[in-house]
Amino acid sequence: MSVDRTVPPVHLHIGGQLRAQGSGGVHEHMYPAAGEIQGTVPPAGAEDVDAAARAAQEALPGWRAWKPADRSRVLILRTRAVAIA
Secondary structure, X not given: OOOOOOOOOOOEEEOOEEEOOEOOEXXXXXXXXXXXXXXXXXXXXXXXXXXXXXXXXHHHHHHHHOOHHHHHHHHHHHHHXXXXX
């Protein structure tokens, strides 16, 4: 029986965009038990952190306008969706 050790594509999520590469380059993720490269991961660099902070600042007024119960519901649903995936 063979086990699929491939890693699904990993992206940075910044300002509603998926970035396959970060300003921190590309990191090869290795499966330690076999020493095999499983896939790549985009490390965030300073530029990505700055872009994420700007995106968060821009999104805050809209997010703040939501009722707390609605924000809570969205966060719970998002957490469940991530846990299922």
